[in-house]
Amino acid sequence: MPRDTLTQKQIVRAAVAVLDAEGVGGLNMRRLGAQLGAAATAMYWHVKSKDDLVVLAADHVWDEIELPDLDEVGWRAAAAALASGAHDMLGRHFWMVTAMSTHLIHGPNKARYDDRCLAVYEAAGFSGPDADQAAATVLMFVIGAAQGEAAELAWRARLRRAGADEEQELRETIARIGEIAQRYPRLRARSTPSVEAAPSLPDEATFEFGLGAILDGLEARLANGNDRSQPESPAGR
Structure with missing residues (x-):
């Protein structure tokens, strides 16, 4: 061309x-x-x-993420939709986790997403820097939740480029992990005995649990009046 x-x-x-x-x-x-x-x-x-x-x-x-309409859903549903959308996008593009750790990602599509996140947390009742902190906290969780799967997929991509046998390498790695886990009682009880039993994708319930816990915490801060952008009363100083 x-x-x-x-x-x-x-x-x-x-x-x-x-x-x-x-x-x-x-x-x-x-x-x-x-x-x-x-x-x-x-x-x-x-x-x-x-x-x-x-x-x-x-x-x-970042343009793949559908933005919720705040006129149609509440702030918490909108926050969950934005987080899930970002999590799904990172799952489709495993290299994004690496790119976000080595490059300053910016552009109109990322700005579009960030702006809607801030609108959601402002609608919830956060103002000033607390809206920024709330949005950043949720995004950090999303990136962390995606990291495990992204690391495995990046590892497989490296093996393919090197011409290695992915499945053989995976079996050997699982075996080494199992050997190390035997030294620790809690890990030993949870260790994966074989490649066939090892989950290839993260547990969606774990992601939902973590996201719910974070949104619960943000909601509790609002209920307790812990918005740092609000002026403190003389008695609270």
Whole structure:
């Protein structure tokens, strides 16, 4: 594909496909050029660098999240929908967890999501910096909840690039984890005996439990009047 027929949007979409398959470590301009049928140098007419492309691709996938309408649902349902939407998006794009730890992700789609999050927590009753803190707390939980699955998928992508046997490596890793767990009674009782018994995806109930606990805590802060943006009474100083 000649460089003058390429668009940045095409390059970003192709980059997302490569990242979904191979992770951040598998993305390079030569690989991307092969995906698009263009010379690697043609990419640089539309993006400055691989790092710039990772940021563009990361912002692109934030647009996948459906934003709840605050006129139709309450703040807590909206907060849960935003958190679940982000969690699902991170599950579809395992490389995002890595990208968010090494790049400053920004762009119109990420800003769109962040702005709606702030609107939700302001609607709940948080104001000033507390709305920012509430939104950040929930997002940190979402990223942490997605990290386990993302780490496994990134690990598998590395093995594929190296030509290793994924299943053999997984069996050996599970066996090592089991051996270590035998030293500790609580881990021993919960250790996974085999690859077949090992869950490949995180427990959705665990995510729902954690998200509910955080929203309970935020709701309790509101009920107790713990909004730091509100002026303290003389008696409370």
